[in-house]
Amino acid sequence: MGQAAPKRLILVDGVGVRYRLRSPGSDRRSFWALRDVCAEVFQGESLGVVGRNSAGKSTLLRVLARIIAPDRGAVTQAPGLETALLSLQVGFIPQLTGRENAVLSGLLLGLSKREVEREMEWIVAFAELEEFIDQPMHSYSSGMRARLGFSVAFRLEPDVLLIDEVLSAGDWSFRKKSALEMRRKIRSEKTIVLVSHNPKMVRELCDRALWLDGGVVRESGETERVLRRYEAHLARRQEGGPPARSAILTTTGGRDPGVDKPASDGSSAEGGRARGNGSGLEGESPRRPGWLFVMGCERSGTTAFLRLLNSDRRIVLGRERFKFVADRVSPEHFEAERFFHPVPEETNYLDPGYYEALRERWRAGDVRYLGDKNPRYYEHLPRLAETFPGCRILFLVRDLYRVASSYNVRAARGEDRWPRRKDYRLAVRDWNRSLSLLRKFVLANGSRRVFVVEHAQFFSARAGHLARLYSFLGLPLEEPPREAFASLCREWQQLRRKKLELSPEMVEHLERKRDRLLEIWALQACPRL
Amino acid sequence: MGAGSREPVKVPLPNRRYLDLVVYRAYADLRGEAERTYAGYLWWVIDPVVNMAVYYVVFAFFLDRGREDFAPFLLIGLVTWRWFQTAVRIASASILGGAGLMRQVYLPKIVLPTSDVVNLTLRFLFAFALLLPFLWIYGFPVTLSYLALPILMVVELLLILAVVYPLAALVPLLPDLRKVVDNGLTLLFFLSGIFYAGASLPERVRPYFYLNPVVHLIEGYRTVLMEGRWPAPLPLVAVVVGSLIGVAVGSALLSRWDRLYPRLAN
Numbered sequence: 001m002g003q004a005a006p007k008r009l010i011l012v013d014g015v016g017v018r019y020r021l022r023s024p025g026s027d028r029r030s031f032w033a034l035r036d037v038c039a040e041v042f043q044g045e046s047l048g049v050v051g052r053n054s055a056g057k058s059t060l061l062r063v064l065a066r067i068i069a070p071d072r073g074a075v076t077q078a079p080g081l082e083t084a085l086l087s088l089q090v091g092f093i094p095q096l097t098g099r100e101n102a103v104l105s106g107l108l109l110g111l112s113k114r115e116v117e118r119e120m121e122w123i124v125a126f127a128e129l130e131e132f133i134d135q136p137m138h139s140y141s142s143g144m145r146a147r148l149g150f151s152v153a154f155r156l157e158p159d160v161l162l163i164d165e166v167l168s169a170g171d172w173s174f175r176k177k178s179a180l181e182m183r184r185k186i187r188s189e190k191t192i193v194l195v196s197h198n199p200k201m202v203r204e205l206c207d208r209a210l211w212l213d214g215g216v217v218r219e220s221g222e223t224e225r226v227l228r229r230y231e232a233h234l235a236r237r238q239e240g241g242p243p244a245r246s247a248i249l250t251t252t253g254g255r256d257p258g259v260d261k262p263a264s265d266g267s268s269a270e271g272g273r274a275r276g277n278g279s280g281l282e283g284e285s286p287r288r289p290g291w292l293f294v295m296g297c298e299r300s301g302t303t304a305f306l307r308l309l310n311s312d313r314r315i316v317l318g319r320e321r322f323k324f325v326a327d328r329v330s331p332e333h334f335e336a337e338r339f340f341h342p343v344p345e346e347t348n349y350l351d352p353g354y355y356e357a358l359r360e361r362w363r364a365g366d367v368r369y370l371g372d373k374n375p376r377y378y379e380h381l382p383r384l385a386e387t388f389p390g391c392r393i394l395f396l397v398r399d400l401y402r403v404a405s406s407y408n409v410r411a412a413r414g415e416d417r418w419p420r421r422k423d424y425r426l427a428v429r430d431w432n433r434s435l436s437l438l439r440k441f442v443l444a445n446g447s448r449r450v451f452v453v454e455h456a457q458f459f460s461a462r463a464g465h466l467a468r469l470y471s472f473l474g475l476p477l478e479e480p481p482r483e484a485f486a487s488l489c490r491e492w493q494q495l496r497r498k499k500l501e502l503s504p505e506m507v508e509h510l511e512r513k514r515d516r517l518l519e520i521w522a523l524q525a526c527p528r529l
Numbered sequence: 530m531g532a533g534s535r536e537p538v539k540v541p542l543p544n545r546r547y548l549d550l551v552v553y554r555a556y557a558d559l560r561g562e563a564e565r566t567y568a569g570y571l572w573w574v575i576d577p578v579v580n581m582a583v584y585y586v587v588f589a590f591f592l593d594r595g596r597e598d599f600a601p602f603l604l605i606g607l608v609t610w611r612w613f614q615t616a617v618r619i620a621s622a623s624i625l626g627g628a629g630l631m632r633q634v635y636l637p638k639i640v641l642p643t644s645d646v647v648n649l650t651l652r653f654l655f656a657f658a659l660l661l662p663f664l665w666i667y668g669f670p671v672t673l674s675y676l677a678l679p680i681l682m683v684v685e686l687l688l689i690l691a692v693v694y695p696l697a698a699l700v701p702l703l704p705d706l707r708k709v710v711d712n713g714l715t716l717l718f719f720l721s722g723i724f725y726a727g728a729s730l731p732e733r734v735r736p737y738f739y740l741n742p743v744v745h746l747i748e749g750y751r752t753v754l755m756e757g758r759w760p761a762p763l764p765l766v767a768v769v770v771g772s773l774i775g776v777a778v779g780s781a782l783l784s785r786w787d788r789l790y791p792r793l794a795n
Contacts, residue, residue: 019792062791067635069788087633093557095564104557108634113549136564 009078009160009191010041010064016072016215017059033059034070035215041160046192048206048223050199050230055212057195061085061162064193084110084158089149094138098129098148101137105152119155126181127151128174141440142382143174150178160191199227291388292317292473294373296396297431299406301455304488305394306373311484314368314475368475378434381441391449392473395438398455400510402496403427428510459492547640554640555648577656581607588724598755601667605754606723606747608660609685612653613743614714616689620645621696621710624783624790628701631791638790639783642697646689664754672757681749684765684772688742691772694779698786701793722747742768 017034034056041047041064049057062068063075065085077083091108092101102123106116116123124133127147137145163186186192186205196202202209202223209226211219218233219226294305294317309315371391377384384391404427442450451472458465466485470477563569581604589599620642624631627641665671700706721743730738738744745768749760 017792062632065635067632067788068791085633085635090633091554091630093561095561096557100557100560104553107546107550107553108630108636110546110634112546113553 006042006044007078008040009043009081010039010083011076012037012039012060012063012073013076014038014073015060015063015070015075017056017063017068018071032215034063036073037212037215037217039210039217039220041191041193043191044189045208046186046190046194046206048202048209049193049195049212050197050202050209050227051212051218052234056215057212058164060212061164061193061195064160065162078159081160082110082158083160083162084156085162085164086153086156088153089145090153092137092145092149095136097136098127098133098140098144099124102133102148102152105149106155109153109156110158111155115155116152123148123151123155126154126177143440143444147174147178150174154178154181154185160193161185163192163194165196199231203227289316289367289370291391292369292371292394293377293384293388293391294371294394294396295377295434296375296394296453297398297403297434298375298427299403300375300396300398301459301492302373302375302396304459304492305396305453308481308484308488309369311480312475312478313480314366315371315473316367316369317371317373369473375430378437381437382444385441385445393438393441393450394469395434395450395452396455397431397435397452400428400431401507402456403431404506404510455492456496459489547637550636551640551644551647554644555651558644558648559651573652573655574659577608577611577659580611584724598667601664601669601755602726602751603724604660604663605750606721608653608656609747609750610718610721610723610743611656612649613685613689613746614718615652616646616649617692617696618710618714619649620689620693621700622707624697624701625704625707628791628793637784638697638787639694639780642693642783643690646686646693650686669755670757672753674753674757674759677749677753677759680765681746681753681760684768685746687772687776688746688768691775691779694776695782696779698779698782701790702786717741717743720744739764742771 015034015037016032018030018032020030033054037056037060039047039060049060051057059068062085063070065083066075066077067085087109090105092105096104099120102120103113103116106119107113111119124130127144127150129144129148132140132144137148140148163182183205186194192206194202194206206223208221209219209223209230210217211226211230213233219229292309292315294302294309296302306317310317369392378395381393384393407427438450438452451469453465453469458469463482463485466481467477470481563572566572568575584607585600585603588603623641623645624638627638630636631638631641696706696710700710720738720741722738727735727738727744727748742764745761745764749765752758752760
């Protein structure tokens, strides 16, 4: 491509960018995200930038987009050159309508108001939001928001388009459509700089590649050559460690530029981790654990499930493990804390050695599932699905009367953080919301990865239920879970015999609000129970 | 292509797109804010009315300022002051608040404080439009001197920008400055003759009192609205000149650190 001396659009000459760290107590006052980077961008090419986390890729993009100025060196551009960083959902304000947000976002990205208005029809059609475009955005699902953000950003036609891993967005069908559109754009005559973790993507889409490591260029030139070196380096470095993660969509704004981790620090952490996983349990794919998340309406027994599943040595659910995982999941890619926020007091019902035991079990090497439980994970279903590809979902539903009475019982005992009287309303609302989100997830991902468990049925002490759960997980049923199941059944049977303490007012409310259709659907969605 | 030379720092020209952006952002913020509350746009009325009522109760009843026409006197001062105060307080933090945005897209940083000021100016105009009928009912007629109102407003807008731009430029580098701004505004509130007239001050402090540009604006509005006369031109000219210098310095600072701000926020 471009043998006849293509025109050079951007010259990056010895660029260094330093971030000052303002965290107190840290002796490292600043670090160089880019040290001495030289690069060129030619007209009509697609340049792929690869490198590990905190290698300075995003910082380089920001320098190219002229969002930040380098501390050292210089960036020269062809006169009048327009560069733009492809950012999704920039400046969205939830209270405004989709249309207003599209204009706002378009203006921020660099379109003129007239351009956005002219393109509005296309944007709306591409985002498949015809009916919703004049609704306020807070009524949108995250998928709808992502679709709109993508469609707006797509109208951008700068001379050089800078892309940071964002190749697609939204649900599965839209993702296919947007990825196609993006590929079309990259392969066109446009000049593109693409930052990616994923060597495969760069190989497929880019004419030239640049490998950044610790803020310096390790290798640049013809894609295949650079990538071979890069992959060899990765393999050497991680020795059976997890392969470079495939591109994970990031649609949220406001993540830190290169400040995520200083390069030197990052590498030492990497080394420590490699030692920690010395058993190599993550190495080959058959041994690589799958993901399992337990969620459901509040008070639907997620804690009981945590106990039940943790009685199996092949399953590791719990919080401490995620501290571990959070190390591996790049902070650039998703904010682990959003998922793995500190679990409230109520979960610390077990002795302090519990989490230690979980970690030990994980290290021991025959772990097949890793995961966590939180009744409220349903809020994050789309992101869970994207961040943990192939994850399985255990979704618990429970009779609303029982949920409400559980709230009541706990409030009466004064041991819970829900002493408010109106909480049965909350229960109803959460219940409806969680089920509708789950339905969306099933529509997008199929029902094979979801197991819906109705609480009362499950704990009706029929061993067959447990067997079905284990066949869903693809594990042979062993003795410890059987025992745990039996004891949990006894426990719940006792609870069930307790009288319901619901006021007539509450019963009426529940009765009115109970959405039979959703319940029936939830039970049908997974006929295995 | 120039050989490796550093790019010259230049003040961005008011380009059509950025003007659109300033206005649309102001509009979006106003609408977003209205949608966030139950009463929505009603707050545009309730907010200034309640605010004025509070001060009126405190000063007219409890402190018994016993001056005739105290209500219009106070309200004119308050409406004017509130514009200045909210604009300075909010817009001076706008670059700090826009950190997420400016890491994703390039925009001249001057856009951020300007759009906040536009937003608050619109609110001021609305409150001012509420004030006028009150004055008419109170018995102050419309006079030819009303023609001076737009001039006064432009001067005040200039003054606001002159304060906001340098502050907005410095606050991200020195976040502690916000505390100083807050307290400085409180001090200025008491020094700006909102609930007392400059003429009532002792002779020896009066010259210092009149060094405050806000005083001239407030008194200017009062002269126009209550006395039906034209405001004294000389102090206003001085305010304009000073403000232009402030605006120039502020926008120079903003464009100087234009590409530094996205790196500061952490």
